[in-house]
Amino acid sequence: MRKLGILVGCCVLTLGSTPGPLLPLTTEAPAQQLTAEVPAKVAPEPSYPDIASNDELTPRLNGPRIVGTTPGREFIYRIPATGAPPLTYTVANLPAGLTFDATTGIIRGRVLREGTTPVSITIRNRHGVARATLRIVAGRNQLALTPPLGWNSWNVWGTTVSDEKVRAAAEALEKTGLAACGYRYVCIDDGWQGRRAPDGTMQPNERFPDLKALGDFLHAKGFLFGIYTSPGPFTCGRYVGSWRHEEADARLYAQWGVDYLKHDWCSYEGIARQKTPEVLQRPYAVMRAALDKTERDIVYAICQYGLGEVWTWARNPAIGGNLWRTTGDIEDTWESVSTIGFQHSPLARFAGPGGWNDPDMLVVGVVGWGSGTRPTRLTPDEQMTHVTLWALLAAPLILGCDVTQLNEFTRRLLTNPEVIAIDQDELGMAATRRAAAGDGTEVWARPLVDGRLAVGLFNRSEEMRTVLARWSDLGLTGRRTVRDVWQRRDVGVFDQVFAALVPPHGTRLIVIGPPRPMPRRSLPSP
Numbered sequence: 001m002r003k004l005g006i007l008v009g010c011c012v013l014t015l016g017s018t019p020g021p022l023l024p025l026t027t028e029a030p031a032q033q034l035t036a037e038v039p040a041k042v043a044p045e046p047s048y049p050d051i052a053s054n055d056e057l058t059p060r061l062n063g064p065r066i067v068g069t070t071p072g073r074e075f076i077y078r079i080p081a082t083g084a085p086p087l088t089y090t091v092a093n094l095p096a097g098l099t100f101d102a103t104t105g106i107i108r109g110r111v112l113r114e115g116t117t118p119v120s121i122t123i124r125n126r127h128g129v130a131r132a133t134l135r136i137v138a139g140r141n142q143l144a145l146t147p148p149l150g151w152n153s154w155n156v157w158g159t160t161v162s163d164e165k166v167r168a169a170a171e172a173l174e175k176t177g178l179a180a181c182g183y184r185y186v187c188i189d190d191g192w193q194g195r196r197a198p199d200g201t202m203q204p205n206e207r208f209p210d211l212k213a214l215g216d217f218l219h220a221k222g223f224l225f226g227i228y229t230s231p232g233p234f235t236c237g238r239y240v241g242s243w244r245h246e247e248a249d250a251r252l253y254a255q256w257g258v259d260y261l262k263h264d265w266c267s268y269e270g271i272a273r274q275k276t277p278e279v280l281q282r283p284y285a286v287m288r289a290a291l292d293k294t295e296r297d298i299v300y301a302i303c304q305y306g307l308g309e310v311w312t313w314a315r316n317p318a319i320g321g322n323l324w325r326t327t328g329d330i331e332d333t334w335e336s337v338s339t340i341g342f343q344h345s346p347l348a349r350f351a352g353p354g355g356w357n358d359p360d361m362l363v364v365g366v367v368g369w370g371s372g373t374r375p376t377r378l379t380p381d382e383q384m385t386h387v388t389l390w391a392l393l394a395a396p397l398i399l400g401c402d403v404t405q406l407n408e409f410t411r412r413l414l415t416n417p418e419v420i421a422i423d424q425d426e427l428g429m430a431a432t433r434r435a436a437a438g439d440g441t442e443v444w445a446r447p448l449v450d451g452r453l454a455v456g457l458f459n460r461s462e463e464m465r466t467v468l469a470r471w472s473d474l475g476l477t478g479r480r481t482v483r484d485v486w487q488r489r490d491v492g493v494f495d496q497v498f499a500a501l502v503p504p505h506g507t508r509l510i511v512i513g514p515p516r517p518m519p520r521r522s523l524p525s526p
């Protein structure tokens with residue numbers, strides 16, 4: 001790894017590393033899986049950016065520090081924790097109605113009363129102890145206080161999704177350590193539906209023999225269960241939609257134990273001839289009302305590709321969206337990811353606890369949309385930019401890959417606890433663009449609840465570039481500590497500017513700390 005130094009302002013700055021060698025691959029991953037991200041013999045090996053692993057031995061609580069529930073409704077929360085096994089958990093001050101299973105690390109039950117409870121969590125192993133507070137907020141409309149973390153079947157399985165594939169994904173989330181980092185929604189997208197029974201009851205197709213049993217399977221592991229439908233008569237994959245069956249469908253989902261619903265516009269296009277705000281909102285209000293009747297907490301994911309500036313109305317009480325797609329479907333190309341991601345600065349103010357802009361699912365790892373799996377077409381640097389930008393945008397991190405085929409690079413990309421902590425920061429302020437230099441470099445920043453600033457240094461150009469994060473663009477002054485989030489190390493104290501050499505389509509993600517006093521010069525004694 002090569003490092004460069006230049007003199008900027010008062011400090012010698014260390015510039016970002018050039019792309020490093022292929023990361024060491026763990027012995028756990030079978031050889032044929034590793035080849036998934038290594039192209040054919042003739043193609044040059046991709047160079048992998050420098051990302052620290054999350055394999056530290058000491059215990060650590062991951063994921064959000066705040067989670068919400070409605071009193072009287074089922075609550076399931078598996079404490080996401082890493083560290084060398086075995087981990088032992090102690091949980092103190094649970095709100096009345098919840099119990100904790102120390103062998104699985106899962107909190108369950110139904111909170112009895114409204115209110116916020118600071119729950120103390122202690123995680124121990126032979127290497128140390130981690131203590132943290134998780135605030136459980138019980139009240140109405142307290143879902144998705146941080147952006148949902150999870151997996152969805154679409155980008156890898158398309159309409160070939162099956163019960164077996166969903167179970168395999170859940171098991172792989174556990175095995176790879178992703179669940180321990182906080183990924184907890186396991187969502188079936190389009191392709192589960194069969195026909196309606198003569199009484200109108202929706203039935204799954206032959207690939208899903210028992211959705212209630214699938215929900216139970218997920219809940220037993222501490223996962224939450226997501227499903228998909230459309231307000232139109234058909235979904236985008238030409239399966240049966242919920243049009244004129246919303247209440248019965250919502251009731252059925254609740255019986256199956258569904259915790260998350262993606263409601264996808266699709267054939268409603270044929271019903272909504274005129275795109276007035278009222279017409280655009282109506283189908284989402286209808287399903288909202290149906291969900292409210294179920295007495296189950298169901299995160300509501302609005303999917304209509306940003307029509308009618310959905311971000312301006314999706315949180316209205318009549319709609320109650322917890323996330324809303326802001327654009328059309330993402331693809332695993334730089335053009336798609338960068339066009340979608342970098343257009344979000346003006347939308348930042350609409351995101352916040354309880355409701356999030358959704359720039360679509362992640363396209364890292366092995367994807368395929370149902371027509372055979374293949375490695376993402378994004379380069380490693382582009383993948384890092386993708387995850388960095390989504391975390392800065394406070395976007396839901398919904399994985400779209402085959403979790404059973406994760407290579408070491410993708411695993412590191414998805415399990416960096418400091419990146420996830422930025423995404424899950426409870427202040428919920430999404431990043432905005434603070435500078436664009438005209439040479440394809442941009443600087444984006446989001447304030448964190450502890451007063452620090454998360455800053456992305458991006459290079460959208462085709463050349464290696466120096467990206468300057470100037471304090472004047474970030475509203476900062478003084479000497480400040482800088483931490484490299486992907487490398488998970490403090491890089492030093494900087495004044496006025498932090499500069500990094502960033503590869504084409506690449507990123508550097510830093511967190512800038514509070515002002516530091518000038519060091520005292522020790523004067524010679526008289």
Ligand code: GAL
Pocket residue numbers: 154189190235236237264266303328329
């Ligand atoms: C699209 C949606 C995708 C996926 C697909 C299923 O409209 O944006 O995320 O759900 O439909 O058919």
